[in-house]
Amino acid sequence: MSFLSNNSNATPSSKMYFGRPNTSSGPEVVTTPLLSNGVSATQTFYIVELQGISVGANNITLNADAKAFKGNMIIDSGTTLTYLPELLYDSFKSAIEEELKDRDLEVKQDPTGSGLSCFLTKYDILPGPNVTFHFKGADVKLKSANTFVRMDDETVCLAFSRGSGVGTYGNWAQINYLVSDEGDVLYVFPRDYRAKLVGRSFIMRVEPLLEKEKAGAEYLARVSFGTTLIASIILVFAAILVALIAIALK
Structure with a gap:
């Protein structure tokens, strides 16, 4: 992700926008604050607060310490998959599999050896489960194309993986969404x-x-x-x- 503005202030105040082209406000645009935890090693990252994930009717919430720094998700266009903290990923993966249990999809080993959750199917998983990422003040609904990635002719995998510590919101989840700091349109596929x-x-x-x-x-x-x-x-x-x-x- 290439941000257009480069504020040199140590504690910039800005928001991240998700929405339609050439819009920074309106009913189809949501915003979430960009955070800084004061640690120099993370100053080059855009960090936001993920409060939970919904998969269908299953709402997976994060219970963070009220006194702790709440920035727990890096927005990164240089990372393909979205990496979730281990406990959150396990709950998310189980909720996805629960939503797909009536599809008669055979579970398949990840052909890349990366440990992704994969399914044997020659067809795209459409419609996909209703997945919504609940950032602070911003509910971002993912499409099936954001949730799953085709690995080969017979394999579709969940475009999420198990991580540790701060999560990473990868570029596959950002496809077909406009992302901006302070309202400038940055990219769209x-x-x-x-x-x-x-x-x-x-x-x-x-x-x-x-x-x-x-x-x-x-x-x-x-x-x-x-x-x-x-x-x-x-x-x-x-x-x-x-x-x-x-x-x-x-």
């Missing part, structure tokens, strides 16, 4: 972003071939120019020689 990536990949594959063709054409042009120049010089000398011979014969 368009609906056709996969097609654009494929198109860009095709261009990258073809580009070296085009460069080789270009180099070959330039080489042929130089050779043709040199050949033409030499031929012209020979013709000029031949013409001069013929003229000199004609004068000598007179």
Whole structure:
């Protein structure tokens, strides 16, 4: 995530927005405060307070000490998965599996070996369980595309993993959401972003071939120019020689 503003103050006051393009307020935009715990090692992170997670009717709450620093979730676009503290992850995973128990999905081992919760299915899990992250003052409802990630043709995994300490809200959970500090729109994945990536990949594959063709054409042009120049010089000398011979014969 690349934030547009860079406030050098030690204790900046700002909020993080989730909503539609070019909006910083309104019924479809929610905000949560950005926090700082005063520890230099975490000053480069954007930290927020996660108060709980809802999976269907199951509400998983976090009971934090009222005197403790409540920043418990880093918002990070450089991390793919969302990492939850161990106890929270276990409750979240159990709630997801409970919501999916009637889908007859076979549990499958994570093909990456990362210990993710995975299911054997050739189809996307649609509709997915209703998952809502309850940040302080902001309820962010995740879509199925934010909750699950396809690993291969037969495997779909939960896009969440077990972590420790402060959690990390990864970029997969942020897809198709606009995130901003102080209201500036930072990024959005368009609906056709996969097609654009494929198109860009095709261009990258073809580009070296085009460069080789270009180099070959330039080489042929130089050779043709040199050949033409030499031929012209020979013709000029031949013409001069013929003229000199004609004068000598007179």
